[in-house]
Amino acid sequence: MSQERPRWIGHACSYTPTALIHAAGFTPYRVLPMGDSPDRAGQLLHDNLCPHVKRILDRAMDDDLPDLYGMVFMNCCDAMRRLSDAWRAAKPDHRVALVDLPVLTEESAVAFFAGQLKKLSETLSEWKGQSFNQEDASQSIAKFDEIAGLLDELSNRVHNGTLEGGSFRLQGLFNRAATEPIDLTVELLRTVVKEPELPAAEHNGVPVYLFGNVLPDPEAFALFQSCGVHIAGDSVCTGLRAFSRVGGDDSEQVFVRMARGLLDQPRCARTFDPFHPGKIAEDVLAEARACNAKGVIAYTMKFCDPYMSRLPAIRTVLREAGLPLLLLEGDCAMRSMGQQRTRIEAFVEMLR
């Protein structure tokens, strides 16, 4: 294992090509919207932007970050694009890259995105002062795919109720995997996976499917658990969705392989199939049914257009299917989550 001090590259979106950042000799660091930094983002960003980006900017303005070598932003939504603008203003000495991210997953979009990744690789090489080759990239993909596999395994255990510590602990592992050097992460996750599983019958929560965007605080999952929620399946930006396998093999050009892997990963609401408008609603229903959920919890950031705009269709489809939905609108602060306790408890009561 290298003893060299990590050279961190910050990022803020689950579509970030972390394996590429690693292949370039950097350590990807997900800037999570956590901590106690004072609210200062309003100096640069309007109040109507999502708390995720504002919280991240608060951290930057408060210097509550490791010594970042640069930031890679994905052009995934208006708010994230505005964050990249504000970051340049707040941190003029930082290197910043903005990568276009197609909303579609068809072949032409994959090809275009592959070009964007190639351009990013050139930028990263310039920042680092040295280039990297396809073999380096393949090795990084293999490492990140291993992490994805290990987290997938642990996630399944949470869903089955067989991981000690449950979803609270798993979220802590997600956060460490997103912010710590990759070799440490692999070592840690391998150790956890080797732990004996709990007997499946020990959890007695109500099975619920959780979906939404940014929910990194393990305390939120502790709250769910304490309210009697058992997360039987989930899809959030700060969970397994941030660790999807790139897959593929060396027969494909590495940037195309990464582009395909990232675009094919389980979708955030901002990526969609135009030939099936609003299909996210059917997808949520299918995933909820697949994990035998008795209800669905949607956790979305206030002012998040991609999710807010799709919720009415999701609500309709779930209602028609007889699956109750609880919508929790968040602001990246646990105090607001705590205020939801009564609603969550009532929801669980109704589902029992």
Place this chain on the structure above:
Amino acid sequence: MMLQYFERLASRLEAKIQKDSDKPNARRKFALEIAKLGARLYSGEHRVAWCGVAAPFDMLSAMNITSCFVEFVGAMLAATGAVGTFLEESEHGGFAADTCGYHRAVIGAAIKGVMPVPDVMIATTCPCTGGLAAMENLARTFNKELFVLDVPSSDTPESVKYLADQYKDMFRFISSRTGESLDEDQLRAAMEKSNRARELMVEVYRLAQSVPSPANGQSLANFGIVMALFLGTDAGIEIAQAYRDEFDEMIRSGQSGVPEERVRLLWLQNRIQFKNPLIKMLEQEYQASIVIDELNDITWEAIDPADPFTGIAKRTITVPFNGEVNRRLNHVRGLAQAYKVDGAVNPCHWGCRQGTGARGLIQAGLKELGIPVVNLEVDCVDTRNFAEGQLRTRLEAFMEMLRTSPSAQTA
């Protein structure tokens, strides 16, 4: 309801234009074409495409498709004063009041059956995520497939080719859904008309820069963004020519848009679409003239009719509100200098992440040029949240500040 509204509006405007046939009637001709477009959209007799703001309307015209961005309907509903019902409809349907009012209004209209079912739907990822989501919702409501134009942010040969290829796919999509085919001669003719309108609009904007300006708070309201709908048509040329002639005549006769113009203002982003007294107050009480709107500019080169896809892709990618805010800021700063403005008004449309989201950065960028900005908390469509008193007070304070500034005193 909408068809009758547009038909009545068109007939009233035609009568007025005929009555004053010796005048250029620029604004009336512009409004007349808007009314005619509205009537075509709602007549049920034309192929209709509901689109995103950055769709290539001149290309669609060449294919005999009556096309329009959906925000147009939101703006029209606001202008008629009927928007509240439709906003409430969408909110009852679960659409959060924190989303863009234009989109909530149009979704409400679709739910209430006040939007004609289109033949095709062409969404664009530019300018905003909310607009794309609204298009997806409308497509679901209409049970239509969506064609998405994914507009990259950077102006590179790869990006231009990516978008140009999508236009070709778009034509195939439209052909397969409507049976309309693309006639290359018609496309070429449309591009030539776009270029002619472009030349005239460049002239119009150049004339509007005069001190005092022939423009006022009403004359060029919504002009740039709506003119995109008339590119590629004779109507687009006629409107631009009428404005050019009108401004030219005003300058030659020493007439200004606002009598005794004292303060020159830049209006950022969209106008407030419903009737309100703010512009009148600025003009009458402060002799303040909105000489330029941010969206009123030509930022593209003439399209090569032999290669329209590349030219239009470049035109779309380089619009100032696409991509990083620096592109927009540089554009706004350029306008502020070219039009010699004293200050800027930014109606921070609630629910607009891409535009309003950057207000702190825009304000700081203009401040570097010594241009103060007043930010107004407003929803440009939702009349229910219009705090007239507060906005009036803010504008009055801003105008007092500008009137005491050295540049205004010498105006």
